[in-house]
Amino acid sequence: MSQQNKLINSLARPELVEMMPYQSARRLFASSEQSAANNVWLNANEAPGDGAYQVQASNINRYPDFQPENLLNGYSQYTKLPKSQLLATRGADEGIELVIKAFCRAYQDNILICPPTYGMYGISAQAQGVGIVEVPLVNNQLNVKAIAEQKGNVKVLFLCSPGNPTGNLLPKAQILQVLERFKNDAIVVVDEAYIEFSPTSSMQDLLDSYDNLVVLRTLSKAFGLAGLRCGFTLANSAIITMLSKVIAPYPIAAPVAEIASQALTQDGVKQMQAQAASINRSRDALSQWLAQQAWCKRVFDSSANFILFECSDKDEIFNLLKAQNILIRDQSKQPQLENCLRISIGSEQELTLVKTILSQALDTNTQVPVSTKV
C-alpha cells in the first residue's frame, strides 16, 4: 500500500476503508468507453429513445431557486399534491439519502431493508454510519411478521414496489400492515421508481392517513430522463420541512429544472404514459418468449420496465449477449437470486436483436424464425 493510501485510510472513517461503492450499471460499463457507442444498454432500466428538449440557460450566472417554481408546479399537477408535500431532489437516490440523514443518527440507529432489493438503501446507510437490518422477502413479498418484530429497533423502513430487481408489486394489504404497525415508531418509505408502469398501484393516497409514509419517485425511468438526475419525495409537509434542513442549498441545477418542467407539461405526461403502455406490452411479450425457452428456468412477474429471469446457466446467456455488445444486468449475487439476470425493456428493435441472438445460439431443436415465436 502506498504512503498516500496508508495516510488516507488512517484518517478516514474506519468503516469506509473496506466499503464497496454502489456497483451502478454505469460504473460496471462506462458509456464513455471507446467501444460503447454501439452498445445496446439494457442494464439500467432506462427508457429507450432520447427526448428533444430546449435549454435556454438564461440567468445562468444566478443561483437557481431552492425548489424551482415551474418544476414543482409541474409535479404538483401530475401528482395532484400541494407543493408543500413535494421535494425535488437529485434523483430518487438523494431522497433515500435525505430520509436516512434526517431520521437516523450515525452509530446508533438502523434502517430496515427487504432483500433482494435496490442497493442504494444499504449503501446510503453505510455511507452515513447507520446500521442495516435485513428481513428478506419471502416469495417476493414482505415477511410482515418478521418486520413487525423490529419495532423499536429501526427508524426507517425501505419497501420497494414495484420491486427492483424482482419487478413485482408488493400487496397493498402488507404495506398497510407495516404502516399501521410502525405508525408511531418509524418512517416507512415506499420506493415507487417504477410506478408509472402500474399507475393505479401507487400508495400516494395513503399520505393522508399515515403521517409516517414517504413515497419516492423519479424522472429516470418512465419519463426517460436518467441523465438529468431529478426525482421527488412525496410526504406530509412536516417531513418535507425536515428533509429541507439536510438537503444541499441549491439541489436542482437550472437547466435540469428547465428540461424536467418540459417533461412534466400535460403533453409530456401524455407521451410518457403512451410510452409506458407500449413498454408494458413489449415486456409481456418478452416474458412469454422467455418462458418458452428451454434454458430459462423461471420468469418473475413484472409490473415494471424490466424482467428478472432465472437461467440454467446465467453466464452463458450474459456472455452471448455481451459478445454482441448487448448489456444486461447480472443479479445472481443477490440473496435468493442465484442464476438470475435482469433485462430492461428497450426498443422493439433492441429486444428483437436479443431474441435473435439467443435463438440462433441456443435453439437446438427447431430453427423457427424468431418473429413467429413471440
Ligand SMILES: *Cc1c(COP(=O)(O)O)cnc(C)c1O
Ligand atoms: C433507479 C432507481 C432509483 C433511483 O433513481 P434516480 O432517480 O435515478 O436516482 C431508486 N429506486 C429504485 C428502486 C430504482 O430502481
